[in-house]
Amino acid sequence: MVNESNLNHWLSSSGYLYPRNETELALFEKAYVEYDFKLENKSIDIDSIINGTLKCQTKEISLFDPEEEKDIQELKMAARKGIQSIPKDILDKMKNKHKNGDK
Known part of the structure; x- marks a missing residue:
């Protein structure tokens, strides 16, 4: 104990x-x-x-897979430019995710 x-x-x-x-x-x-x-x-x-001469090696790790990264970039664009410049397929994807609880 x-x-x-x-x-x-x-x-x-x-x-x-x-x-x-x-x-x-x-x-x-x-x-x-x-x-x-x-x-x-x-x-x-x-x-x-x-x-102070130690050389550090860095490794870049992606937190998202490429498809998720693409979705994130599209949503960032939508947030910056507003709804009028969002392509229809992106709007549909956003609406579906919202309707389905982002599943």
């Missing part, structure tokens, strides 16, 4: 804090024996972080 007197032991043994002794380290390793550690054989260049 976790209580105030052994909280640090539990946190250290479960990986939320660094293990402070061999017992906590052994418990941590036992708990995560089957964990798939994906950063194996990776290293961090501490000097590049300190010197």
Whole structure:
């Protein structure tokens, strides 16, 4: 049972804090024996972080599929230009989504 007197032991043994002794380290390793550690054989260049020369690689992730993105762009256009310039097929799509509860 976790209580105030052994909280640090539990946190250290479960990986939320660094293990402070061999017992906590052994418990941590036992708990995560089957964990798939994906950063194996990776290293961090501490000097590049300190010197400000670290090159960060970014990855762009799309939140929407291309069809949803197209719908969003069309609705943005409708919001900017008003109803008179919206093509009929877009208006029909908007009305159907409104009528069907956006399902």
